Amino acid sequence: MTYSELSELIVRKQSYLCVGLDTDLQKLPHHLLTEPDPVFTFNKAIIDATADLAVAYKPNIAFYEAQGPRGWESLQKTLDYIPVDCFTIADAKRGDIGNTSGLYARTFFNPTAAGLNFDSVTVAPYMGADSVTPFLEYAGKWVILLALTSNSGSADFQRQAVGEQELYQVVIETAKRWAGPDRLMFVVGATQADELSRIREIAPDHFLLVPGVGAQGGSLADVSRHGLTAHGGLLVNASRSILYASNGLDFAEQARAEAKALQTEMAKYLNS
Secondary structure, three states: OOHHHHHHHHHHHOOOEEEEEOOOHHHOOHHHOOOOOHHHHHHHHHHHHHOOOOOEEEEEHHHHHOOOHHHHHHHHHHHHHOOOOOEEEEEEEEOOOHHHHHHHHHHHHOOOOOOOOOOEEEEOOOOOHHHHHHHHHOOOOEEEEEEEOOOHHHHHOOOOEEOOEEHHHHHHHHHOOOOOOOOEEEEEOHHHHHHHHHHHHHOOOOOEEEOOEOOOOEOHHHHHHHHOEOOEOEEEEEOHHHHOOOOOOOHHHHHHHHHHHHHHHHHHHHOO
């Protein structure tokens, strides 16, 4: 999916909602556990309930890897089921020496290898350019680079001073040399909304993937005020608040209600 296609999708759906498919087998509604593939059955119902409200889906790969081969099968079926007009993110947070990163890229971007064909993958920047550029060798695919995250330990490194900047700012400045806004996004946690204005000064046109709205307490209003651009510029992720809005027979309906509330609020900000 191109930059312009993603921007047009945001306008058409009046949404910049990304649904995180962090599907935990231990949290699924009990009535699904007798299904042959309860994870896929759950994901399918969530996608059916939210596909007209979301512009992206983000499976967190750890939830699938933890189940071994059956988890990878659930992931494959889930990816194949996501509507083709939605942006897909492999939330894998990969990053290693060049030849290993090349294999990670092949895993998520080359459908003749592992059978997966995501639009993007999250990548850790700590090892530098040669660990990131293998992911950029796939035409039309995106790298989503960790920049400023919401977890409590983010200050251990990301907020450390490097000259007159903080390390996360150096990461963004440096990574901009590797790819333009049409191939590179940055992860910025919703609970770091006060930093979004500074980030927009450094990266005015790049899309930002913003997790942490909903269960983690991030403010959609603050993120939107500081992060939206003329082209949209945001993918705001919500996972637990949508997935586990109910653990009963009505789980899909309640998931839709949560997604609809976010989409309605997003439409207001897009039109303001």
